[in-house]
Amino acid sequence: MTLYHFGNCLALVYAPYHMAYKYSGISEYATFSKCVYAGGLYIFTQLCKMLLLATFFPDSDSSHITGEYNVVLELLKATVDLADLVGLYFALNSVPGKGHAKIFTAAIGWASAEVVVTRSVLLWVGARGSEFDWRYVRACAESNVALLEHAATAALVWLWTRSDLPRKHSPMVVTLLALTPYRALMEEAVGAVLHLSAWALLAVRAIHAFAVGLTALAMYAVLAQQIGI
Amino acid sequence: MWLDEADGFAEIFKGYLPYYLLVALPIFIIMSPVNPVAASHEFSVYRMQQYDLHTVPHGCRSASFNLEGRSLTSWSTSRHCVVARIQDITIEQFLEIRSKAGALLLVLPQNSTLLTPEEKEHIQLLEMAMTQQELNAPVYFAKWTPEFEDILRDLQHSFITDDRSGTALEAMMNTVSSNGYQIVVSASAPQKLDSKPVTLHGKLVGRSGSGQTIVIVAHYDSSGLVPELSLGADSNASGAVAVLELARVFSRLYGAAATRAAPDLLFVLTSAGHHLNYFAAKKWLEEQLDSTDASLLQDVSFVMCLDSLASSPSMTMHVSKPPKPEGAAHSFKSRLGVPINHKKINLADELLAWQHERFSIRRMTAFTLSSLQSHKSPGRSTVLDVWSEQSARLAADNIAAIARALASHIYNLTDEINHEDRQMYDEVLSVDEASVKHWFNYLSSQPRAAQIITTTAPNAGVTGALERALSRYMDVTVSVHAVDKREPEYTLYSPTSAVLYVYSVKPAVFDLILTLAIVAYLTVVYFAIQVFPRFYDEYAKIFTGKAKVQ
Numbered sequence: 001m002t003l004y005h006f007g008n009c010l011a012l013v014y015a016p017y018h019m020a021y022k023y024s025g026i027s028e029y030a031t032f033s034k035c036v037y038a039g040g041l042y043i044f045t046q047l048c049k050m051l052l053l054a055t056f057f058p059d060s061d062s063s064h065i066t067g068e069y070n071v072v073l074e075l076l077k078a079t080v081d082l083a084d085l086v087g088l089y090f091a092l093n094s095v096p097g098k099g100h101a102k103i104f105t106a107a108i109g110w111a112s113a114e115v116v117v118t119r120s121v122l123l124w125v126g127a128r129g130s131e132f133d134w135r136y137v138r139a140c141a142e143s144n145v146a147l148l149e150h151a152a153t154a155a156l157v158w159l160w161t162r163s164d165l166p167r168k169h170s171p172m173v174v175t176l177l178a179l180t181p182y183r184a185l186m187e188e189a190v191g192a193v194l195h196l197s198a199w200a201l202l203a204v205r206a207i208h209a210f211a212v213g214l215t216a217l218a219m220y221a222v223l224a225q226q227i228g229i
Numbered sequence: 230m231w232l233d234e235a236d237g238f239a240e241i242f243k244g245y246l247p248y249y250l251l252v253a254l255p256i257f258i259i260m261s262p263v264n265p266v267a268a269s270h271e272f273s274v275y276r277m278q279q280y281d282l283h284t285v286p287h288g289c290r291s292a293s294f295n296l297e298g299r300s301l302t303s304w305s306t307s308r309h310c311v312v313a314r315i316q317d318i319t320i321e322q323f324l325e326i327r328s329k330a331g332a333l334l335l336v337l338p339q340n341s342t343l344l345t346p347e348e349k350e351h352i353q354l355l356e357m358a359m360t361q362q363e364l365n366a367p368v369y370f371a372k373w374t375p376e377f378e379d380i381l382r383d384l385q386h387s388f389i390t391d392d393r394s395g396t397a398l399e400a401m402m403n404t405v406s407s408n409g410y411q412i413v414v415s416a417s418a419p420q421k422l423d424s425k426p427v428t429l430h431g432k433l434v435g436r437s438g439s440g441q442t443i444v445i446v447a448h449y450d451s452s453g454l455v456p457e458l459s460l461g462a463d464s465n466a467s468g469a470v471a472v473l474e475l476a477r478v479f480s481r482l483y484g485a486a487a488t489r490a491a492p493d494l495l496f497v498l499t500s501a502g503h504h505l506n507y508f509a510a511k512k513w514l515e516e517q518l519d520s521t522d523a524s525l526l527q528d529v530s531f532v533m534c535l536d537s538l539a540s541s542p543s544m545t546m547h548v549s550k551p552p553k554p555e556g557a558a559h560s561f562k563s564r565l566g567v568p569i570n571h572k573k574i575n576l577a578d579e580l581l582a583w584q585h586e587r588f589s590i591r592r593m594t595a596f597t598l599s600s601l602q603s604h605k606s607p608g609r610s611t612v613l614d615v616w617s618e619q620s621a622r623l624a625a626d627n628i629a630a631i632a633r634a635l636a637s638h639i640y641n642l643t644d645e646i647n648h649e650d651r652q653m654y655d656e657v658l659s660v661d662e663a664s665v666k667h668w669f670n671y672l673s674s675q676p677r678a679a680q681i682i683t684t685t686a687p688n689a690g691v692t693g694a695l696e697r698a699l700s701r702y703m704d705v706t707v708s709v710h711a712v713d714k715r716e717p718e719y720t721l722y723s724p725t726s727a728v729l730y731v732y733s734v735k736p737a738v739f740d741l742i743l744t745l746a747i748v749a750y751l752t753v754v755y756f757a758i759q760v761f762p763r764f765y766d767e768y769a770k771i772f773t774g775k776a777k778v779q
Contacts, residue, residue: 008740019755019758023758131732131733217768221772
């Protein structure tokens, strides 16, 4: 619509990230460069994934036209997203400090890079045009949910790397981690089965992210109490 | 490693970047394209005609606009473009729109053959009302599409009103939920077209060589409210087809010396028809009569103009002077067996009634054959005048009747011919129905408004096709006429069509409401982050059983 609308969208995207960085306490560690590093790792990981997808998977555009939905192919493609976990692992490793600082730094860096890479052009081109579409506001809200998702995933990865993780928790962590790449697919499947609108789907994503986040937080709390941080 | 030094680097970024952004962002915005996104809807629209007749302006005088779309009931100011179906708008509403609205966009019926007679009559009356006076607001017509139906529905049910909402909250909810449309047509300003009307004529020479001449004339252009959509099947594709078919039939008879009749037959096709006052016919007559070797129209028996032959099976002979009982026209009339409609020429009128009046003014015996009862019939210039199977058949029947009557007149046959002769004539004079339908179909699929056919080259388009068709039967002369430079008899204007963009937009208040919502949301997020440590303590207690040791 207008530049003002673009400003609205930008505020919706940027402010939560800024607040998360500012008030989570990680800014005290002067870890801005670590965030940038995590972002760089995100981009590198995406490039690797793209290479894999381009090399081993058939042209996705043609299946798009025919309208067929190949479940196995989509599952295989989602499996490539396991590389994200590897990327997050390296990001976590590179950040010094306590557990929560590691997790937040990696998650914020990772999610910010994702927003910059995937959303900025869309917003610049779309939200500033004369045409109004709820899609852009929704995309901004989605990036907030994505921050939550990435924080949960980073927490899970961190938990998995700990050798002192309580034994009874480890199957839970591994299961959740293994399911991470298929989250988007599951959400879409739920949306398709229940015929949800785009906003309802966003709500589903948010609830899902909250659930995973709270589970990870509970396990983190137990471990943190055990090792005394 | 650079990453270790980057903390200082990051400080620089944090400290100065916002100020750089303050400068860079506006520059970036100014440099980037004005309208980076394409509209979600693009339509071809056709502009209402615009022309001057003897410097009297007619039609719509402007072309481009950028206004908010509104329905017939919700528009209020000249900042609105009224969007409506052509069936829905009443003449009173149109008169109000003409004086106050910013623009008008009319959607044509989905299928004009399914309209009821009342709806057709209504549309024709509306068209007449629209042509009566000039309009300053741009008026466009669009063909029906499903997308247009959606937009029309949205506009009709939209609640964007200026001051009619009940409470403030209600108004706020309305601005969030409703869709607005910004309608944009960016066309060039109306410009004078270089109009060169054309007259085609060809002659079949009779037996005597210097006998009388029968002139058969039709104008082949159409006149309608919308040049690009005036297909003019009845008026006057049917007349042009009749001239072609008569030329075909009589060229066969005149091909052999034995069957050649006495009078010469002159076939004429003119452009610039009735809404331009038969300008081409006038110019052509001037050229033929006032030149030094005026042999072509020296001894005219009668001039037969053919106009609108496809709307009913019965024809009427329109004359400006009743034919003399012993004259050729009367003989032809009695052979054809049609009623006469006598209407005197009124030179004070802006337009002549029928084409034969052009010839009557030059003291020739002339009449128009038409299946219309009156020259005021709205069917002569409507967008609903399109091809149909039935009209093609009517045209073929009427052409056959004319061919038979004409043959009967020029061979001076009486009714007492025997059965064998009758059969022979039937065979010779039979109208090729397939060819009639083919030509009728072709002509009524081409927009033939003066704005289009008089601005293309004479050997291209419809004119070229007619010339080639006629030259299969006789030698055709193409005369190109010019409009007077200083005192133009008429002036035509472009553009006739444009591209319409429809943007869905929200009212300006919506952005403010959105800002409020975002601020509220961010406040919630802020407090959520603030209370997170306390929440974490409580949450951890549930799982670990004791308070966190700090």
